[in-house]
Amino acid sequence: MSTDFPALPEDDAMPRRLGSLRLRLTVGVPLLTVLVVAVFEWSLGGYAVPADGIARTAWLVLLLSAAQLLLLEALLLRPLRRLAAGCEAMESAPVPLTPEDATPAPGLAAELDRIGHAMRRARGSLWQQDQDARELRRELTQQRLLLEQAQLALEANQRELASLARTDALTGIANPRAFDEALRREFKRAQRQRGLLALAVLDLDEFKQFNQQHGTAAGDAALQRVATLLNERLKRDTDVVARLGGEEFVALLPGFGMAEAQGVLELLREDLRALQLPDGQGRLTLSIGLAAASPAHPYLSAQALMQAADEALYVAKHAGRDRLSLAA
Structure with a gap:
């Protein structure tokens, strides 16, 4: 039941x-x-x-x-x-049985179309923004590379300018500024260590007549040959060779007294006399003034040592040129 x-x-x-x-x-x-x-x-x-x-x-x-x-x-x-x-x-609501019954009302269909269109536009805008962002990143990368290259070029230019500021443009050896720094540095070191320091001022004899006879280009070539010879003969790490201007050169020889420096410079003067200039343009000679600082013969300052070498050069010039004169 x-x-x-x-x-x-x-x-x-x-x-x-x-x-x-x-x-x-x-x-x-x-x-x-x-x-x-x-x-x-x-x-x-x-x-x-x-x-x-x-x-x-x-x-x-x-x-x-x-x-x-x-x-x-x-x-x-x-x-x-x-x-x-x-x-x-x-x-109790009727259930649509056919696809036609499920068709939305015209107003709803239009609204759905607008929503779909807005969504498509939003997707397109997002895609475009993504492309723009990618392009911006590529441009930033290129700009960063260009900036790095410019920075490297600037550093190279700065090094070149610094080198030019201390180098004679014609001969490639030190200029007066670099020589003055080296003279002050080596003079203080010689004073501190009670060492030796020789200074020679070298001047090409009658170089103005040489320029007038052979031309400025030949004169420049002769100056370059003289600078090369100085570098070859005075090649210690401590030696400093510079061009003071025109046909005047200077040599700083740390650790050399008067006798050692005199021997080296006399050989240099002979080498210059034997130097063959291009196209048979004759020969050049040197007048040299030499001064040397030592514990037995000190100088008050680097300028005083330079002045003593200049005075010795003046004596060599007025004694007939092509000779070496020692400071008193």
């Missing part, structure tokens, strides 16, 4: 469940309120409740129960009824 109960129609199931829930809340809330109030009264004075306080307690329970039921009605039961009504409406 079957004990199955007949099922309620789907349309009545949700209202019946809500009615049952309301009934249970109506019964349960007052009972729970009575229990809470009794516990509260017991905590205050025990179970001995005066007769005149029963009415007050009853009214309190009634008011609390009514307030709770109203809150539950507003916060729980009404939203549940609206939800149930929405579900019933969805269940």
Whole structure:
């Protein structure tokens, strides 16, 4: 024998469940309120409740129960009824059976088209922005490489300018500025270490007549040959050879006294006399003034040593040229 109960129609199931829930809340809330109030009264004075306080307690329970039921009605039961009504409406709505029935309304279709068009335009804009960003990164990379190359070129130019600032443009040996720095440095070192320092001033004899006879280009070539000979003969790491200007040169010989420097310079003068100039343009001779600082013969300053060498050169020039003269 079957004990199955007949099922309620789907349309009545949700209202019946809500009615049952309301009934249970109506019964349960007052009972729970009575229990809470009794516990509260017991905590205050025990179970001995005066007769005149029963009415007050009853009214309190009634008011609390009514307030709770109203809150539950507003916060729980009404939203549940609206939800149930929405579900019933969805269940009772006709279901489209054919694709034609699923076609959106004309207004909705136009709106969907506009949304799709806007999305396509947004995708195109994002793609273009990505391409622009890639191009910008490539340009920045190229600019960074160009900047690095420019910086390297600038450093090379600065080194070249620094070299030019210390080098004679025609002969490639040191210029007066570089020589002055070397003279001050070596003079202080000789004073500090009580060492030797020789200084020679060299001047080509009658070089103006040579230029007038053979031309400026030949004179420049002769100066270059003289500078090369000086570098070849005075080639110690400490030796400094410079062109002071025109046909005048200077040699700084650290560690050499008067005798050692005189021997080296006499050989240099002989080598220059034997030097063959291009196209048979004759020969050149040197007049040299030599001064040397030593502990036995000190000088007060580097300028004083240079002046002594200049005075010795003046003596050599007026004594007939092509000779070496020693400072007093």
